[in-house]
Amino acid sequence: MTSDRVLENQQSAKGRVLRVAASLFRERGFARTTVRDIAAEVGILSGSLFHHFPNKESILAQLMEELILLVEDAMERQLAGKREPRDRLRVLVACELQAIHGEIGTGFSILVTEWRSLSPASQAHILALRDRYEQRWLDCLKNLKAAGGLSAEPSLARHFIRGAAMETWHWYKPDGPFTLASLADQLVDLVVHP
DSSP states (O other): OOOSSOOOOTTSHHHHHHHHHHHHHHHHOTTTOOHHHHHHHHTSOHHHHTTTOSSHHHHHHHHHHHHHHHHHHHHHHHHTTOOSHHHHHHHHHHHHHHHHHSTTHHHHTHHHHSGGGSOHHHHHHHHHHHHHHHHHHHHHHHHHHHTTSOOSOHHHHHHHHHHHHHHHHHHOOTTSSOOHHHHHHHHHHHHSOO
16 A cells, blocks of 8 residues: 655755745645745745745645655554454554644644645645555454444544544644544544454
8 A cells, every 4th residue: 555656855945935935825725835935944046936836836736645654654553463443443543643733633634625726737636545455444344344343434533533533633632632543543433342
């Protein structure tokens, strides 16, 4: 499931552009963020951005692709050796929460909110990656249902989990009563039969 594409080094100039753009796109939205805004935050001249990316849309497209690939790679590694459907679901939930609240968290929500800002060709590519990502979830939830651990329809359970996980962006505090691991356990407990 992993891609042959090499992810951008987060410490490189191009990686810094992606990180800053993710934060600005989340904060202001894609349409209201200018190339000049991104360059100013990175600390370079706006024309220098075009050395790394042909346009602002290409920044968004690469950012979305990398966000999906990073989460998929984490899922792939952590699913190794997990056979029980409930354990596999917990891995998926934990990885998604980590994506929302970890290093790439500022950008993860733009997958939901900004994909329509992409060109039709970029949309098709990102939606294909997103469909692959979502299929992993549906396969896991279908297996859980077949094993008797889920009463809801798998697609409905996925919408519930995705909504609940994304909503944690607004209230979760790392120094609060839950760790990301315990939050993942709680979300799994909400949908899975004991």
